[in-house]
Amino acid sequence: MDALKRQAAAKALEHVRDGMQLGLGTGSTAKHFVDLLGEKVAAGMKVVGVPTSEATRIQAEQCRIPLTTLDVIDRLDLTVDGADEVDGALNLIKGGGGALLREKIVAAASDRMIVIADETKWVDALGRFPLPVEVIPFGLAATQRMMAKAFAESGVSGQMVIRKGKDGHVFVTDGGHWIIDAHLGRIADAPRLAGLLNPIPGVVEHGLFIGLATTTVLAGAQGIRVIERR
Numbered sequence: 001m002d003a004l005k006r007q008a009a010a011k012a013l014e015h016v017r018d019g020m021q022l023g024l025g026t027g028s029t030a031k032h033f034v035d036l037l038g039e040k041v042a043a044g045m046k047v048v049g050v051p052t053s054e055a056t057r058i059q060a061e062q063c064r065i066p067l068t069t070l071d072v073i074d075r076l077d078l079t080v081d082g083a084d085e086v087d088g089a090l091n092l093i094k095g096g097g098g099a100l101l102r103e104k105i106v107a108a109a110s111d112r113m114i115v116i117a118d119e120t121k122w123v124d125a126l127g128r129f130p131l132p133v134e135v136i137p138f139g140l141a142a143t144q145r146m147m148a149k150a151f152a153e154s155g156v157s158g159q160m161v162i163r164k165g166k167d168g169h170v171f172v173t174d175g176g177h178w179i180i181d182a183h184l185g186r187i188a189d190a191p192r193l194a195g196l197l198n199p200i201p202g203v204v205e206h207g208l209f210i211g212l213a214t215t216t217v218l219a220g221a222q223g224i225r226v227i228e229r230r
C-alpha cells in the first residue's frame with residue numbers, strides 16, 4: 001500500500017513547475033509527496049510551500065523546502081493532499097489525520113487541488129469513513145445536539161465520538177480544538193450535509209471538502225488513474 005501511495009505522490013509531482021507556490025498536504029500519502037518534492041528542491045527546483053500542519057511544516061523544513069504563509073502570499077498555484085475518501089464528484093472526506101482546518105484553508109486558497117490516494121479511498125458514496133468535525137470544547141453538548149439535527153435533516157444519523165490521542169487523552173488539533181468523529185455510514189447528499197454543518201456556532205470546520213479537489217490521482221494494483229473533476 002505504501003508503494004501505491006508513493007506512486008500517486010510521484011504522479012502528482014509531474015504537475016509541479018519551477019516557481020510554483022504550493023500547498024503541502026498532511027498524512028502518510030502527502031508525506032511521500034513532500035519527500036519527493038524535497039528531492040526536486042535539492043536538485044534546484046524553485047518552489048515555495050505552505051504546510052497544512054505542524055507535522056508537514058517540520059517535514060518540509062527537514063526537506064529544505066522554502067516555506068511561506070497565506071499572510072505573505074494570497075494565492076497558491078496548486079495544493080497536493082491526501083484524503084480519507086473520494087467520491088465520483090471528487091468530493092472528499094478529510095481529517096483522519098486531524099489537519100482538516102488548515103488543509104481546507106490552504107485548499108480553498110489554491111487554484112488547483114490534486115488529491116493523491118491509493119485506490120481504497122475511492123468510494124461511490126462518502127461516509128463509511130467517520131466524518132471528522134472540528135469543534136470548540138465550550139458548549140460541546142449543545143453543539144452535538146445541533147450536529148444531530150443537521151444529520152437528521154440530511155437523512156443521516158450515527159454515533160458521535162470525541163477523538164482521543166494515542167495517550168488516551170482528548171486529541172487536540174494544531175488549532176487547539178477537539179474533533180468529533182461522526183459514524184454516519186453513507187452520506188447520500190454530501191453538499192447538503194456540508195451546508196447544514198457550516199452555520200453551527202461550535203463547529204469550527206468539518207471534513208467534507210466539496211468542490212475543492214480538481215484532480216484525483218489514484219494508485220492501484222492495475223496502475224495509476226488520473227480523474228479530473230467534470
Ligand SMILES: O=C(CO)[C@H](O)[C@H](O)COP(=O)(O)O
Pocket residue numbers: 025026027028029030081082083084093094095096097098099100103
Ligand atoms: O485529511 C488528512 C489529514 O487531516 C489526510 O490527508 C487524510 O487523513 C489521508 O491520510 P493518509 O494519506 O495517511 O491516508
